Amino acid sequence: MTELDDTFHSAALDADLRSALEAQGLRVGRVSDDDRPGTDRWLDAVARGFLDGERNDTHRQAFFDRTAYRRKIGVFDDSGPDAAVPVASFASWGAELSVPGGTVPACAISSVTVAPTHRRRGILRQVMAGELRTAAGLGYPLAILTVSESGIYGRFGFAPAAHAxxxxxxxxxxxxxxxxxxxxxxxxxxxxxxxxxxxxxxxxxxxxxxxxxxxxxxxxxxxxxxxxxxxxxxxxxxxxxxxxxxxxxxxxxxxxxxxxxxxxxxxxxxxxxxxxxxxxxxxxxxxxxxxxxxxxxxxxxxxxxxxxxxxxxxxxxxxxxxxHQYLRILDVPAALAARRYDVTDTVAFEVTDPLGIASGVFVLSAGEDVGVDAVAEAPVGVPLVRLSVAELSALLLGGVSPVTLAKAGRLDADEPDRVARLFASTTTPRLSFWY
Ligand SMILES: CC(C)(COP(=O)(O)OP(=O)(O)OC[C@H]1O[C@@H](n2cnc3c(N)ncnc32)[C@H](O)[C@@H]1OP(=O)(O)O)[C@@H](O)C(=O)NCCC(=O)NCCS
Missing domain, CATH: 3.40.630.30 (Gcn5-related N-acetyltransferase (GNAT))
Structure with missing residues (x-):
């Protein structure tokens, strides 16, 4: 665990997240690593959320023994008959993501469930936005996850960056x-x-x-x-x-x-x-x-x-x-600077972000050294790409060409071919397991 991972693991919950859920009569809290009964109830919620049966003591012990590294969030409805079992679960931890030419710290997310009794009231939206703000605030350039369904996470700025x-x-x-x-x-x-x-x-x-x-x-x-x-x-x-x-x-x-x-x-x-x-x-x-x-x-x-x-x-x-592997850039300069580019070029990006975390205008100067600057407006004479953070996240590993995204109407680029040459990678991205 790096120092950042350690700090994130026990960071306080986002104040806006707390108050938004309180306004709905719900309580959000971290399940502490040494709380065996609390972890058992949290695991019950995860199992139920993923349509699994009841967990037995063998499952519970094995889970407890191996998951202390996860920051486990529960949302509780104290007015329910079994209030110790959270109505929503969310886990995250500091991981290391490989990008072309290097690695970058990333906030990995898993165990995302909301009980069918509490679905579509905005609980996931609140928890996801709050946890992403916390991860971004502490300095993770990216968040990552694998998904049960493709339609859930685009609205939060995630996009598939490695296919399986x-x-x-x-x-x-x-x-x-x-x-x-x-x-x-x-x-x-x-x-x-x-x-x-x-x-x-x-x-x-x-x-x-x-x-x-x-x-x-x-x-x-x-x-x-x-x-x-x-x-x-x-x-x-x-x-x-x-x-x-x-x-x-x-x-x-x-x-x-x-x-x-x-x-x-x-x-x-x-x-x-x-x-x-x-x-x-x-x-x-x-x-x-x-x-x-x-x-x-x-x-x-x-x-x-x-x-x-x-x-x-x-x-x-x-x-x-x-x-398969979904990416969500939280810090554009840090994410873009983490990878290697095989051509020397300068491109500007006007990035929008549905959660307001990573929006702005950025200039990427790629070559032997990589520099990324946040600027007030796009410089004249530099090709500009207008896109949302999800599309920029899809491009980062080189898994899709900007030309393809431009043809799909997912981004608007002055010179898509030039941007495509910049983002090309010699290795097709891959994630060999689920998490
Ligand atoms: C996916 C899940 C966590 C969503 O929780 P939720 O609290 O109902 O979601 P929210 O109410 O916060 O929804 C936020 C937005 O996402 C949309 N959304 C939520 N789940 C969705 C889904 N499965 N497919 C498409 N859109 C979905 C909502 O319609 C809403 O859209 P809007 O903001 O445009 O109105 C919940 O349905 C669940 O637990 N599913 C089963 C387990 C699972 O698949 N977890 C994901 C693991 S990767």
Whole structure:
């Protein structure tokens, strides 16, 4: 945790948020990290909000043990019959987001629910606006989240900045044409995979725009090394080791049997981490050549997977895509200055913000050094882009071209092609998990 993350974790709640909810007869508060009964009730609200069943003691203990790092907000209706269970939940923490050429601190948001009994009274709007003001006030350049529904967060200035691809591969059609990896694949225990994964992921994520550091508790969920993970024993783990003996890749998978044809079972690749091209080739080849497997599925892949170029029949892969990593710029100069630009140019942005946090006029001078200045009005002779903070957030990682957004009527640019060259990134952004 950085100092900023620490300060944010225990920061006071926004005064306008408190008073807006009070005016509705509601109370907002932080659930403190060592409050086990309070955390249990908060978890009950989250589970109910996401249509899950009641939590048992195993779920509660596992959650309590691994989520102290989350700033947990509850909204309470003291006039209800079970007032200890919040009618709204909201969690956030300091994360590190990878952008082209670097990383930037970001306020990650999760566990957003409002009880069906209290929906559409503006509770989410109040909590989101209040928490974003707090995060921005303390100095986070960005907020980030993954979403249950696409239609919720645009109004708060968020936009999808990294998409996810889901693959379903007909193994018999695909035929591997990729390179032979020189290393070896071995099975390891889930515990050993769990031990190796964090350092490997840290090697990979920093060069992959859109990724964040793995939130606490997630590794144990992937590897089934926490007691609340169901069917943990169905997960298998393989590692890829280079000829030099370095573990450069890890993959977790599970199998679904095809009861009509045992030789046409499905392998679901739950997570594949590859720090080198050889590890990538070695692990994917392993999955595409397993006996008794007719189908391989994998989710949260990049829109631009090398795998597509490693199979003989590209139509063997059915690929569906989805919005995934959402970004919301809170501080335009800090967010724009956090990434690298591969061309030297100067562009001005006139940014509007529905929450009034990041609006203004800014001049980005990109080159070897990056400078971003807030100015009173756009300078003459510099191409200007007029857009909302959501569209600027969509552009930041290079996941969509400004030309596309201009054609879609989502921004207005004097010279969209020039801006597109500025924001282009050599790596397609990706986020390989949900949070
Ligand atoms: C999504 C959810 C948190 C919204 O809470 P809420 O308190 O009802 O939202 P608000 O009343 O503050 O709505 C604010 C605005 O968002 C809109 N909105 C809220 N939920 C929406 C949804 N699911 N789809 C589209 N618009 C939505 C409202 O219409 C309102 O629009 P307006 O300001 O233009 O009038 C709540 O419906 C919920 O808990 N859903 C189930 C869990 C979930 O999906 N959580 C999100 C996880 S990423």
């Amino acid at each position: 691809a889901h693959w379903k591969i007909d193994v018999r059609r695909a035929r591997w044409t990729g390179p032979d990896a020189p290393g070896r694949i071995d099975f390891v225990t889930r515990e050993e995979g769990r031990r190796l994964a964090p350092a490997l992921h840290d090697r990979i994520r920093v060069t992959s725009p859109g990724e964040i550091d793995m939130p606490g508790g997630h590794w144990d969920r992937f590897y089934g090394t926490r007691p609340d993970v169901e069917k943990a024993e169905e997960r298998r783990v393989v590692q890829y080791r280079s000829p030099e003996g370095e573990v450069d890749g890890l993959a977790i998978y599970s199998i679904s049997h095809n009861h009509d044809d045992f030789a046409a079972s499905t392998v679901e690749v739950i997570q594949l981490l590859a720090a080198t091209d050889a590890a990538y080739a070695g692990l994917w080849r392993f999955f595409l050549s397993m006996d008794l497997i007719g189908t391989v599925t994998a989710g949260e892949l990049s829109l631009d997977e090398p795998l597509w170029w490693m199979i003989a029949d590209q139509r063997a892969a059915t690929i569906t895509t989805r919005d």
